[in-house]
Amino acid sequence: xxxxxxxxxxxKPVVTFLGPVASYTHQATLDAFPDSTHTLTPVTTIxxxxxxxxxxxxxxxxxxxxxxxxxxxxxxxxxxxxxxxxYPDIVVCAESYVAVQHCLLGRPHLNQxxxxxxxxxKAADRRTTAARTGxxxxxxxxxxxxxxxxxxxxxxPSARPLADLARITKLYSHPQAWGQCNAFLNTYxxxxxxxxxxxxxxxxxxxxxxxxxxxxxxxxAFAAEVCGxxxxxxxxxxxxxxxxxxxxxxxxxxxxxxxxxxxAAEREWKTLVCFTVDHANPGSLAHSLAxxxxxxxxxxxINTRPSGVENWNYIFFVELRGKREEGTEGPVNGALGELDxxxxxxxxxxxxxxxxNNQIRIQKPIHTLPHTRLLVLIQLPALHPASRDALxxxxxxxxxxxxxxxxxxxxxxxxxxxxxxxxxxxxLQLCIRAxxxxxxxxxCSSCLSRSDSLETSTLxxxxxxxxxxxxxxx
Ligand SMILES: O=C(O)C(=O)C[C@]1(C(=O)O)C=C[C@@H](O)C=C1
Numbered sequence: 202x203x204x205x206x207x208x209x210x211x212x213k214p215v216v217t218f219l220g221p222v223a224s225y226t227h228q229a230t231l232d233a234f235p236d237s238t239h240t241l242t243p244v245t246t247i248x249x250x251x252x253x254x255x256x257x258x259x260x261x262x263x264x265x266x267x268x269x270x271x272x273x274x275x276x277x278x279x280x281x282x283x284x285x286x287x288y289p290d291i292v293v294c295a296e297s298y299v300a301v302q303h304c305l306l307g308r309p310h311l312n313q314x315x316x317x318x319x320x321x322x323k324a325a326d327r328r329t330t331a332a333r334t335g336x337x338x339x340x341x342x343x344x345x346x347x348x349x350x351x352x353x354x355x356x357x358p359s360a361r362p363l364a365d366l367a368r369i370t371k372l373y374s375h376p377q378a379w380g381q382c383n384a385f386l387n388t389y390x391x392x393x394x395x396x397x398x399x400x401x402x403x404x405x406x407x408x409x410x411x412x413x414x415x416x417x418x419x420x421x422a423f424a425a426e427v428c429g430x431x432x433x434x435x436x437x438x439x440x441x442x443x444x445x446x447x448x449x450x451x452x453x454x455x456x457x458x459x460x461x462x463x464x465a466a467e468r469e470w471k472t473l474v475c476f477t478v479d480h481a482n483p484g485s486l487a488h489s490l491a492x493x494x495x496x497x498x499x500x501x502x503i504n505t506r507p508s509g510v511e512n513w514n515y516i517f518f519v520e521l522r523g524k525r526e527e528g529t530e531g532p533v534n535g536a537l538g539e540l541d542x543x544x545x546x547x548x549x550x551x552x553x554x555x556x557x558n559n560q561i562r563i564q565k566p567i568h569t570l571p572h573t574r575l576l577v578l579i580q581l582p583a584l585h586p587a588s589r590d591a592l593x594x595x596x597x598x599x600x601x602x603x604x605x606x607x608x609x610x611x612x613x614x615x616x617x618x619x620x621x622x623x624x625x626x627x628x629l630q631l632c633i634r635a636x637x638x639x640x641x642x643x644x645c646s647s648c649l650s651r652s653d654s655l656e657t658s659t660l661x662x663x664x665x666x667x668x669x670x671x672x673x674x675x
Contacts, residue, residue, distance in 0.1 A: 213240045217250045217259040223424040224402040229297045229447035230263040246399055247276045251288045254450050261294075262450045268301070269444040271380035273504050277448070281475060282516045284509040293473055295449035303382055303438045304422050305362070305390075306405050306430040307369065308414040358385040360436045366417070369393060369433075373404035374419035377445075382419055385437035390417075405430055470524035471501065472533055476540065480514045490519070492539045496532035498523050 216234045219226040220243020230241055242259065244250055250262035265274045283289060366389055376397045379386065386393075398404050404418035409428040417433060418424070425432050478485035493500055498521045508514040525533040 213238060214260040215240045215242055215253075215258065216261045216263065217242045217244050217253040218263040219247055219250060219265065219400050220244055221400070221402045221406060223405065223421060223427040224400040225299055225301055225421060225445055226263055226265055226400070226447060227402070228421070228423065229265075229299045229445075232299065233263065233295065233297045233447075233449055234261065245403075247274070248280060251280050251291055251450065254452060255288045255291060257452070260451065263297070263447055264450060265377065265445055266296070266448045267446045267502070268377055268381060269442065269446075270438070270440045271377055274377055275506065278504055278506050278518060281473070281518065282506050282509070284516075290453045291450050292453045293448045294451045296471070297447045297449065299445050299447065301381065301438065301443045301445050302422070302436055303378060303401075303419050303443075304425060304432045305366070305385075305417050305434040305437055306408060306420050306425045306428070307364070307417045307433045308408065308411070309429065309431040356384040356439060358388045358437065359439075359441065360385055360434050362389055362434045364431065364433045366390060366433060368415050369417045371396065371416040372419065373398050373407050373416060375399065375401045375404065378419045381439060381443055382437045384439050385434065386419075389434070402427070469522060471520055472523055472525055473518060473520050474537065474540070475516055475518045477508055477514065477516050480511075486517070489517075489540055492536050493519070493521055495539070496536040498532055498536055 216230060216239045218224070218230040218241065222243055224243070227241070227243065234241060242253075244253060247264050250259075250264050253259040254262040264277050264280075266277050267273050280288060281291075283291075369390060370393060372386070372390060372393055372395045374395070374397070378401055379395060386395075398407060401418065401420040402424045405420040405424035405428040408416045408418040409430055418430070419437070420430075422432060422435070424430070476489065478489055490500070500519055500521050502518075502520040504518040505515040506518075508516050521533070523531075523533045525531065525537070528534070529538070
């Protein structure tokens with residue numbers, strides 16, 4: 202179910218977000234989806250957001266993608282890279298920006314009421330000093346930072362504590378937040394233990410639950426209100442213009458929404474593409490990027506993540522201004538078509554034997570689904586005798602839920618079909634293209650244009666997999 206009944210019984214589409222309530226992702230979600238018309242549902246992790254959209258329990262999901270000062274949210278990138286083929290059908294359909302002003306939150310009336318457990322080291326020293334003098338000593342109060350050889354010009358925090366922080370011995374936050382508040386944390390809470398948690402609002406919850414009163418959270422003023430915490434410092438981010446960008450995700454084949462509003466067509470669009478290249482081939486990344494220039498497409502960001510397959514091999518994420526048109530027209534389609542000749546999909550290369558007798562044997566299953574082995578689609582080099590065919594070998598047992606209906610499934614160990622996938626580059630030897638479903642029926646190139654067949658749509662989305670999403674940007 203991706204819809205829930207509202208007060209008047211009307212179905213409201215479900216939107217999931219990284220929770221709990223009062224996370225920055227919640228704020229982004231409220232900006233994009235009014236809660237009067239949507240059921241906004243917090244989930245625990247970014248992975249859970251992807252899973253709910255993939256499973257269809259939510260029609261949309263909202264995830265953090267990038268912070269202006271601390272960079273990419275690697276959890277989200279890894280889910281888009283999807284080397285495990287968990288979420289092949291998830292695409293981006295919109296983006297949203299939230300100005301992130303972090304606060305340090307603690308239990309209320311920290312000085313008067315909190316119990317004081319024995320704490321070792323600097324925090325205990327600071328407590329003793331503060332208790333004796335009633336003020337927090339320099340540099341804790343002045344914000345002065347001692348220059349060192351490695352950091353001759355240390356950044357000065359722009360915010361000062363509003364309360365005594367001497368008793369704080371533990372900090373909770375989302376890992377993204379630490380790097381946005383370096384100056385404040387390194388000045389006023391240097392050496393205090395930091396614990397990563399799933400979100401800043403989860404951090405606030407943990408502090409609210411900590412009866413000792415010795416922990417604090419880097420979180421939002423909104424979370425302070427929701428959890429009944431005191432703001433011990435406000436605006437502790439390094440940069441006043443600190444902003445996080447969020448993506449709205451949906452299923453590739455899902456219902457298209459009103460993202461971008463009524464005038465979306467006239468507005469600018471962005472597209473996110475992910476791919477990997479042949480790392481042994483000099484210039485392969487440069488060739489790939491040159492394709493975008495050739496089609497006049499302006500790149501707005503590039504990210505990499507480890508391929509997860511081989512050390513020092515990477516998956517590249519390229520964002521560009523432009524919209525993928527229906528069909529094959531337009532510069533984005535043109536560039537993606539050519540990009541195919543220079544790239545591999547983001548799926549892990551696996552050991553292959555060279556094709557013999559026009560067949561390819563795969564040494565081991567690349568991706569395993571329940572009751573399924575060997576789900577493989579392969580692109581062959583242009584000059585190879587079998588170059589016009591990609592062979593799919595399947596070993597599928599009957600009765601898989603959610604996969605091709607029984608008439609498409611064979612208990613036979615092998616079933617093969619071929620589709621032409623000419624490559625323009627002979628030097629790209631074997632290029633694994635896609636593997637996540639398998640069929641027993643024979644299929645030819647014309648199937649690709651028959652939108653009514655299961656094979657066709659599945660193949661089409663497999664071929665489309667280097668496209669992570671396209672959305673309207675404000
Ligand atoms: O922890 C939260 O509140 C989030 O929504 C996650 C997140 C992120 O991953 O970037 C969002 C905004 C801030 O940059 C810090 C954390």
